[in-house]
Amino acid sequence: MPQWSDYSTGERIKILRGRDITQADLAELTGRSIVTIQKAEQDKALSLPTLLAIASALGVDASVILGQQAPRKALEHSDRMVIRDLSRAVHDTAAGILPVDTEPVALSELQETTDKCWNLYWQGRYIEAGAVVAPFLTAAAARLHEQPAGEQAPALGVLSDAYRLAGYVANLMGARDLAYAAIGHAQAAAERAADAMRVALVGSGRAWVYLRDARLPEALALAEKSAADIEPRFSRATPEELTAYGSHVNFAAVVASRMGDKDRAGDFLSQSHATGARLGREVRAHGTLFGPVTATTQAVGIKVALGQTGQALDLIHSIQDVSELTDAARNRYAMDKAMAHADARQWDASLDTLEEALRRSPDWARHQTLPGVIVEKVGKASTARLRRVSKLIGVAPGTQGFLPATAKTAL
Structure with a gap:
């Protein structure tokens, strides 16, 4: 290659x-x-x-x-333009630079935009989410500028959410420097708002940036602290509080599993399952979704990362309905399921699951690395299905080149 x-x-x-x-x-x-x-x-x-x-x-x-540095994997022209606009919005608003014609909008309208952005994000429509977040950041910064002294906390909260969304989109698209910058501004806004929940949410977001930047010990320490900071008393916790806490301990389990720490991952998983059971259903709050189905499906990926293939397959067999999950969570579960089948040398089952997810959500798949890892693992099984799946993710069987399919067909 x-x-x-x-x-x-x-x-x-x-x-x-x-x-x-x-x-x-x-x-x-x-x-x-x-x-x-x-x-x-x-x-x-x-x-x-x-x-x-x-x-x-x-x-x-x-x-x-000029060839002095490689392009980010799988980024198309539209992706690059979104990242550029998002970068300008993040850095300009942080510096207090706003377009002269910016009109401040009501906080209620900004909150509606927050919900819209999260919906796009959890549907796996990252480019659309990024395209909305850029002007959203400008509008949120303008609202803060217009707020009277002593009444800025709500606007700061919305601005923190906007920066966190920008950081999440940038992190998924491999723009790591932008992700760090955005999550840093989100933290500053949350702290100025004196909002403990948002501070914890941003902390978990920063831990995710650390995770994708291979800073695992720091990611685990921060994820654990963020969860501890918002741990509620189950007897009187609201569904929203349980949702935030469950998401945090689940992510801490993910990081621990990447480090191969079975004991800590197991402890966090137990808390995750207990929180999901307490909720009894999937609940959307604070830009995330959590409940018993989320806890169980994410446990599959954690077991796979720990090399506990048999336990992962047992969990898969126990899961009957994932319709309550967001599109992105359902796709991620499909990847974990396909990986578990590949680890068990169940090649056909692995490729069937992977192909279905790739065809269902091709734009989501472009920003994921796991499909290529699965194809590489199944590479010893030379089948027509393997060739079809390889074509969907733009790699030849047995290779993991960095160029997207569009690049490979351009020459």
Whole structure:
């Protein structure tokens, strides 16, 4: 598999343009002629101003086009543009820079937008969520600016939520620096609002950024602290409080499992199951969903990570209905289920589950790494089904290249 630096500059432009943007489209986006774009892609001529214009139009740094750094895996043009707009919104609002024509909106309307963003996020529609979060951040910052002294806490809470959403989208799309920045601003806003629940929610969000950045000990310490800070008394806890706590201890179990710590993962899982049982149903609150089904389905992934394949399969057999889960949670469970079947060398069952999830939610799948891991594991079973699944995630059986399918068909 060629490395990104092995391609010529013209080939890299063509790959980044993908199938959705024609040469004519790129010419219009850059204000250049089609001939100029053709010459650039043929490595015949590329001036610095044209290079910078192409980089801006494609939503990448010029160093990516020049091969000095690789593009993020599976990012298409629309993804890159969303990340760019989100980055501008995060950094500008944090610096107090707002467009001159920004109109502050009511807090009630901002709360409705918060709910809309979370709904998009948990449906796995990350690009749409990111596209909504960028202007949402600006509107929330404008609302805070207009709030009278002593009445800023509600606006700060909404602003914290907006930054947390931005951090979650950026983290999923591999924009780690942006995720760190956004979650840091979310924490600052939550602390200014003196909102203990939001501070804990942001802490758990930061732990997730740590997890994806391979900072496991720090992720576990922060996840554990965030859960402890909001642990309710079960006898009088509200469903919303139990939902937040259950989500936190469940995530702590996930981190412990990634570290191979079976005892701590088991302790957190016990608390997760107890919280789910206390709720008795799935409850949506604080930007998340938790209940007995969530606790059990996420336990499958935890058992897989710990190498406890038999226990994972037992849990899978006990799960009858996942319709209450969000789309993203249902898809994630499908990945964990497929991985458990692969670990048990049940190749057909693994590929059946994986293919169904990929076809059901192709946009969600583009931002996940587990499908490629599963295909790699099942690679020894050369079947037509394996080839179909490999094509869906844009990798050849037995390989895990970093380029998306659009890139591999562009040359």
